[in-house]
Amino acid sequence: MNKIINILRFINGRRCAVCGCAIDLMNEIELCSLCYSGWLRECEEVSLNPVSDIKNQMSLIYLTYYRINRDTPSKSMILALKRHNSRDIYNFLAFNLAETLKKHYHQIPRNTIIINVPRSRKAIIKYGFDQAALLAHSVSDMMNLDYFNVLSYKSGRRLIQQKKLTLEDRRLNALNAYYIKKKNIIKFYGKRCILIDDVYTTGATLAACAKLLTDNGAKNVDCAVIAKTVKS
């Protein structure tokens, strides 16, 4: 399969996953040098990891920023991750997240597992995949940890988009949006969980999912995302 993909790349020419410009066939990553240096610059701006999110009572690790009011390589990659099922993008982001997590933990505690925040059913129907699940699965492979998809989105409820709500309403909406099937509890009971999502905005979704996991027996939950939303 890889051979066929490489032949197709050769015929079509390899393209930067962010800006679409042609890149060298020998490039190890699917980014042009300009986009890659932009990504690195933004990652270097993140000075503190992990962050203690006191408001949401959780520990958060993130790699870069999702800038609402500016177009950056990091933002383009997040949008591509959400909209296109691109193995190149999620493998690149998963590799960077896995390396940061390895640095943070030094020695990964025993009984650590990887879990993802599930995408809404409506978004899965629209885009055809769950980006946080792809990311979490890749991270677990790279860290040699077990991955479990144990959180479920309540499909019967009327979907209210988080971005249209106030902070307090986001918290309540998030707390009501997810559930855990009883048969899945054994997969994380007594375990340390790394909960993965693509973007942190207010932390309401991650906090709600972390609470569900600890309320149902997880020993500890750390959160890890690609980007933290900032306005500037």
Ligand SMILES: [Zn+2]
């Ligand atoms: Zn580029």
